[in-house]
Amino acid sequence: MSRKPELKGRPELRGRAARLARLLPTGRAQAARTPFVLLVVVLLGGGLIGLLVLNSALSEGAFQLDDLQRETKNLTDEEQALQRDIDAYAAPDALQRRARELGMVPGGDPAFLGPDGKVKGVPSPAAAVRAPLVLAPEAPATATVPPPTTAPDPADAAPTPSSESTPGR
16 A cells, blocks of 8 residues: 655545545645736726716706706795686686676576476566776777867868769769
């Protein structure tokens, strides 16, 4: 039986441990550390740059969200103001006042027509309330009445075609 020379720093192994020891490299093989260190530095640098870009994108989105929320608040306020105006114009007393300004009068008792064609109720005409005529704002400029003129003197008037005699009569 030949014995293998004992490796430096390793005791002689027997059995299963000896078989496993043969799988391990015997020499001290050092891997080059420079590519590994360079790979780790590149990965860390790339990760930091990626985080910086992601953080910038998130903060830009936050600014856009803030602007959109501010614009939404302004538009909501404007919508509420317009809705208040609509509600004020649609109030019954405002409608009645506006109708009177336009010269409208309340209607009389209505009559209804049934599905069989018979009239139900007795209609009455609207009350004749004399309300002042209110013209639209642009109407007074165009609705001016020309001042009355005096009748022309018949002696000064030129003969009209209808008063001339027609030949052949």
